[in-house]
Amino acid sequence: MNTTNPQLSIPAIRDASRRLVRELGFMKPTLAGTHLPASAVHALIEIGENGISSAAELCDVLCLEKSSVSRMLRKLIDNGELIETCAERDGREKQLTLSAKGHQTLAAINQFAYAQVSNALINMPASAQSKVQHGLSIYGEALAASRKKVHPTVFPVEHGVNIVRGYRPGVLGRAVEMHARYYAGFAGFGHFFEAKVASGMAEFAGRMDKSCNQLWFAMREAQVVAVIAIDGEDLGSNIAHLRWFIVDDEVRGSGIGRRLLSEAISFCEQQQFSKIQLWTFRGLDTARRLYEAAGFVLREERPGRQWGEEVMEQRFSRPVLGGQL
Template identity: 30%
Template sequence: MKSINHIEKIRKFNRYYANVLGKIDQDIYNQSFTLTEARVMTEIYYIDGCTATEVSEKLGIDRGYLSRIVQRFEDEKIIIKKQSIDDKRQYALYLTEYGTEIFKDLVENANRGVDKMIQNLSEKELIRLVVSMETIESIYSKEHSFHSEVFVRPFQPGDVGYVAYLHGRLYDKTYKFGRMFEYYVMKGLTEFMIDTEGGELWVAEVHGEIVGSIAITKSSNTSAQLRWFVLNENYQGKGIGKKLMETAINFCEERNYTHVFLWTVSTLETARYLYNKYNFRLTEEKPNKEWTGTTLIEERWDLFLTDENSKI
């Protein structure tokens, strides 16, 4: 048996969180639906055409209990069932138009309720809460897929040096940048650590290993700079860059920045593709002879978050 101290702490957390779930069930969701019923409805909404067996196995709900929920939903015209073509014993479940309206109302009520629960938390407390929840989900998930192991979090002591290391190694190995580039990165990171107001630095972890980073630094009350976006070459093409980018842009929106800019170089095709995908636009070019011994073209890209097309 594992340490009794750890076991007791886990059981204590379970008891506490069961009370939290009870509050969510009572105060957030529509009184005519229990939390379990809302979970079932959510599963049917996101996996259109799933079977009762799939819902039961994923949510860990007794089949008899689930059968009663499904029957109620069918009686109230919330769902419809269609016999599976592959297995006549199975029925695919779909939300009706009426059921979809109910689901969206539940989501809206839930969002308002959760917002009320966290309104007294500071930004740092909220980040800690979300990071802790993501950690539990990542560690205890039964689906050990690659994406469930990708974890983006704010930087901690010891991370900044590794972010500089990632830049120095990648840009020297792949693009033949010299020592001055690593100095430039370390100098900027050092200045950021002295004053992080209005900004944040995040790292991406896979199985506990830091594989990438991204940061936002404050330029003015309405403008921010995206910096230190880097990803280990062995983890490119797996959606981690997209997750880092969305973390940074969401932060800017929460801070009410209306403008974000960044500097890159024309040879970084993968990064430039991602910037373009998120509606950054090339606005300025200038030569740089400091880093490789040859002339590079530095590029400035700008994103205006007030534009209608600023989001994907």
């Protein structure tokens, strides 16, 4: 395990970081000789030079919340710096590109920043210049790694349990197993149900590279103990489908399910879905309380056999960011 070098002074590093922030101009209302705030300058650089094309990606790269990014992007669009269009692969996604004015602004930003860095390098020995580049790169990566231990990729829920976002080998098979075992005992579901879950997850796995689809699971030691997924495609009409939500008996009631559900809802807000929908059936009272506490409302109830045995099927939905039920 890495430890802090006792010869380094944390107060000195903090002091140097503050000086960098001040000298680079981040304390001012605008940055890089433009009329724009720092967040907008960084957004133009990421969109124009690093291929970022969506608000969700900018949230991750700039470490800002969706509401802040949305307001900033709206100002850039209104000022003619950005153009917003529908993505070719999915009309629900908005794609961001620089306008002609935005390209001019970015060129001015780069010219200002190049001069700023060049003038600083002149004032240090040549032998130190490569050390600055290397040190700043390592320090930036270390700060990012420290932040990501908490949110969003892997973060602690309680002692010995972490929530992980995205695919990991074995998670799909474990999710199918948990569903089959639990619902066999609770509702008498058999091989039809297990096969339906397995085939559905296999089909979904082939679409997980798309930004509108995501999977989360909770890990305790090397064991998957809870799973949830958002399918942003199968229902259409900009509706997110909450699927395969299961919590193992050993950790049920620990708060892990609530945290997984919260992560899924936050993702749907970032993706700007109109609402979230899920199917369940009568009798799963603990799950229903969890859904209703998170803002879901029962919209439909009817007998059905979509899982192989007749149950009273229930459809719940929840609006996202002002959407309609």
